[in-house]
Amino acid sequence: MNQSILRIAVPSPLHRSFDYLPPAECDAPLLQPGVRVRIPFGHATRIGLLLEVSDSTSVSPKRLRPALQILDASPLLADDIRHMVLWASDYYHHPIGDAMTAALPTLLRRGKMGTVQGDPAWRLTDTGARIDPLSLQQAPRQASVLERLHKSPHELPRKELDVPMGVLHTMHGKGWIEPLQQTAPPKDAANLVLKSNIRLSRDQQAAVSAIRDSLGEFHAFLLEGVTGSGKTEVYLQVIESVINQNHQALVLVPEIGLTPQLVDRFRRRFPVRIALLHSGLSDRERLHAWQLARSGSAPIILGTRSAIFTPLQRPGILIIDEEHDTSLKQQDGFRYSARDLAVWRSRFCRIPIVLGSATPSLETLENVNLGKYRHLILHTRVGAAGLPQIGLIDVRGKRMQDGLSPPLLAAIQRHLDADGQVLLFLNRRGYAPALICHACGWIAHCERCDARMTFHASNHQLCCHHCGSQRNMHNTCPKCGSAALITLGQGTERVEDALASHFPDHERVRIDRDTTRRKGELESLLDKARSGHGRILLGTQMLAKGHHFPDVTLVGIIDADQGLFGSDFRSSERMAQLIIQVAGRAGRADRPGEVIIQTHHPEHPQLCLLIREGYAAFAKAALEERRATCLPPYASLALLRAEALRRDLPMKFLECAQSLAASQGTQGVEYWGPVPSPMERRAGRYRAQLLLQAPRRSDLQRLLRLWVPELERLEHSRQVRWSLDVDPQDTL
Numbered sequence: 219m220n221q222s223i224l225r226i227a228v229p230s231p232l233h234r235s236f237d238y239l240p241p242a243e244c245d246a247p248l249l250q251p252g253v254r255v256r257i258p259f260g261h262a263t264r265i266g267l268l269l270e271v272s273d274s275t276s277v278s279p280k281r282l283r284p285a286l287q288i289l290d291a292s293p294l295l296a297d298d299i300r301h302m303v304l305w306a307s308d309y310y311h312h313p314i315g316d317a318m319t320a321a322l323p324t325l326l327r328r329g330k331m332g333t334v335q336g337d338p339a340w341r342l343t344d345t346g347a348r349i350d351p352l353s354l355q356q357a358p359r360q361a362s363v364l365e366r367l368h369k370s371p372h373e374l375p376r377k378e379l380d381v382p383m384g385v386l387h388t389m390h391g392k393g394w395i396e397p398l399q400q401t402a403p404p405k406d407a408a409n410l411v412l413k414s415n416i417r418l419s420r421d422q423q424a425a426v427s428a429i430r431d432s433l434g435e436f437h438a439f440l441l442e443g444v445t446g447s448g449k450t451e452v453y454l455q456v457i458e459s460v461i462n463q464n465h466q467a468l469v470l471v472p473e474i475g476l477t478p479q480l481v482d483r484f485r486r487r488f489p490v491r492i493a494l495l496h497s498g499l500s501d502r503e504r505l506h507a508w509q510l511a512r513s514g515s516a517p518i519i520l521g522t523r524s525a526i527f528t529p530l531q532r533p534g535i536l537i538i539d540e541e542h543d544t545s546l547k548q549q550d551g552f553r554y555s556a557r558d559l560a561v562w563r564s565r566f567c568r569i570p571i572v573l574g575s576a577t578p579s580l581e582t583l584e585n586v587n588l589g590k591y592r593h594l595i596l597h598t599r600v601g602a603a604g605l606p607q608i609g610l611i612d613v614r615g616k617r618m619q620d621g622l623s624p625p626l627l628a629a630i631q632r633h634l635d636a637d638g639q640v641l642l643f644l645n646r647r648g649y650a651p652a653l654i655c656h657a658c659g660w661i662a663h664c665e666r667c668d669a670r671m672t673f674h675a676s677n678h679q680l681c682c683h684h685c686g687s688q689r690n691m692h693n694t695c696p697k698c699g700s701a702a703l704i705t706l707g708q709g710t711e712r713v714e715d716a717l718a719s720h721f722p723d724h725e726r727v728r729i730d731r732d733t734t735r736r737k738g739e740l741e742s743l744l745d746k747a748r749s750g751h752g753r754i755l756l757g758t759q760m761l762a763k764g765h766h767f768p769d770v771t772l773v774g775i776i777d778a779d780q781g782l783f784g785s786d787f788r789s790s791e792r793m794a795q796l797i798i799q800v801a802g803r804a805g806r807a808d809r810p811g812e813v814i815i816q817t818h819h820p821e822h823p824q825l826c827l828l829i830r831e832g833y834a835a836f837a838k839a840a841l842e843e844r845r846a847t848c849l850p851p852y853a854s855l856a857l858l859r860a861e862a863l864r865r866d867l868p869m870k871f872l873e874c875a876q877s878l879a880a881s882q883g884t885q886g887v888e889y890w891g892p893v894p895s896p897m898e899r900r901a902g903r904y905r906a907q908l909l910l911q912a913p914r915r916s917d918l919q920r921l922l923r924l925w926v927p928e929l930e931r932l933e934h935s936r937q938v939r940w941s942l943d944v945d946p947q948d949t950l
């Protein structure tokens with residue numbers, strides 16, 4: 219009989235798997251793919267994942283080593299995830315061992331055995347349920363715990379109750395609440411769903427029925443609707459059916475979208491266990507949530523990008539909210555698109571997938587055009603409010619005050635006077651993006667990047683937003699000694715100052731990376747914004763996405779020109795998405811909203827189209843342009859990037875890479891470059907890139923399959939850091 223060979227994915231930068239003999243006394247033919255295996259690797263041991271048991275190998279018998287230990291009795295990675303990762307490793311040309319381990323929680327990667335207990339969760343006892351939180355004015359923290367537990371019909375983890383342990387123990391002592399191990403079965407497993415008393419609109423009803431009808435088979439839906447049109451309500455109603463069929467729902471949202479409000483909304487609706495997976499978890503918490511999903515004891519899994527690798531005991535549906543959002547694509551290491559993996563996974567599992575967005579990506583719209591995805595549209599906003607009026611302010615020649623034009627200032631005043639809330643968007647933090655010497659023209663540059671330093675007034679520092687370096691602000695010009703240093707342009711800090719002097723009686727809330735660094739700051743600023751305490755809200759992307767401010771009546775986009783002339787082919791798509799997203803913050807509930815965009819290019823055709831006819835018309839035109847220029851979705855791209863401390867090396871490496879490809883045959887694939895990256899030097903390293911473009915995906919994939927494994931053998935490959943990005947989100 220042939221010897222059994224274990225084919226193992228081992229975390230390493232090498233583009234292949236490794237063969238081992240089974241450990242002593244192991245019945246190899248019975249082993250299932252997906253179990254972890256401890257193996258000798260070089261002089262160390264590593265933990266790999268069994269891909270298959272084979273009866274042949276190309277390794278010579280003398281060099282085959284036995285594995286040390288099988289760590290799991292049953293596979294950690296179920297078939298759907300294992301196959302999905304195999305597919306992704308192949309499609310993104312990422313080493314299989316590294317890709318497989320990326321799919322596992324860190325503790326399992328390190329060989330942790332058994333299960334972890336989560337922090338106990340807490341639920342009300344019957345006695346506790348009869349206590350009115352309002353009667354506890356002397357004990358506000360106990361009152362808040364009661365209130366939270368009253369609202370959520372099921373247990374809550376301590377983290378979400380957000381009070382010291384002592385408070386919970388006191389309440390436990392009074393018999394009001396009790397701890398519950400989260401692996402225990404939930405309180406009343408039957409009839410878990412609270413009936414909502416919401417009456418769906420016609421569009422919502424149509425969407426819910428279409429998706430419900432497809433449960434149990436693969437179907438991809440694009441659910442398009444502006445903010446406030448009731449997409450989330452559609453998700454909730456569909457999830458209700460999924461849970462009633464005893465299946466699980468996996469919902470992915472952008473990092474910034476996984477807010478306590480969203481989680482609360484799910485909790486209030488579904489008295490079931492919800493597993494949360496996001497970047498703020500400790501390794502133990504992550505593993506615990508992973509186990510709740512895998513064992514099936516959490517019917518709902520809410521997570522960000524990497525949650526796509528969460529195993530499900532009984533998959534029922536996948537939902538990707540804000541499917542156009544760039545944070546769904548991993549930008550380093552294993553560069554996968556969680557959205558595209560999700561579509562793959564739902565096809566494999568034969569379950570429906572819903573992609574939701576107010577501003578669908580052009581790729582997804584093209585899939586609708588091709589008939590691959592079904593388009594469900596929510597045409598109107600819930601409630602009386604119509605879509606906001608969008609207007610342009612031509613700022614050419616206008617006397618600007620710290621980036622604010624007189625008409626914008628007047629509009630702000632008008633809305634404040636009418637008791638409206640105002641939201642201003644500027645995607646640039648700091649005080650000013652440049653510091654220049656008025657005497658000689660010297661400009662403060664980063665020493666490590668081809669970039670200017672941004673002046674931050676709060677700590678009187680110059681900061682580089684590309685590499686993070688900081689230095690003290692000069693009082694005099696280092697070149698000519700003049701004291702006439704002036705700041706050019708504006709960031710959020712400066713606009714906040716200006717607003718303070720124009721509207722001193724109205725409280726302002728500024729939300730950007732600088733004001734939200736410490737834990738809890740973002741939440742408290744958002745509370746201030748939502749409660750209506752802050753009248754003028756100012757911020758970057760952090761404010762534009764995912765949050766609902768029902769009383770905002772005016773949205774001002776301070777500088778649309780940044781996006782109009784970006785150097786990447788996706789710049790205008792991103793600009794349009796951002797404008798619509800920001801605009802969606804205005805005029806919810808029953809107040810009509812107004813949106814004002816400041817620009818030097820009021821005649822810009824794409825901007826005009828977007829404003830006059832909306833996102834769909836913009837997207838149609840943008841798709842035509844992509845078709846004419848042979849760009850995605852009408853072509854596939856891959857970007858090979860290289861960087862090194864020496865300037866010549868990245869280009870040399872890429873030139874060798876290009877010759878290698880030429881020798882392998884490149885039918886159907888075109889090259890652009892190699893060229894230095896648009897920002898050639900960043901964080902002290904020189905960067906260059908080679909772009910591959912093919913009208914047919916299969917041509918590109920055929921080339922990459924031959925090419926990538928050979929790249930590591932190229933002459934300069936060890937002198938540069940290189941990476942391949944398939945379907946890059948930007949080409950910068």
Ligand code: ADP
Nearest residue numbers: 416417418419444445446447448449450451600
């Ligand atoms: P979106 O996800 O598209 O932004 P939501 O589902 O959050 O929209 O809906 C916006 C608001 O309208 C929410 O407060 C939601 O509870 C409410 N809502 C949604 N659908 C309905 C409906 N059919 N009737 C009444 N209120 C609704």
Ligand code: ZN
Nearest residue numbers: 655658695698
């Ligand atoms: Zn000078």
Ligand code: ZN
Nearest residue numbers: 664667682685
């Ligand atoms: Zn820098």
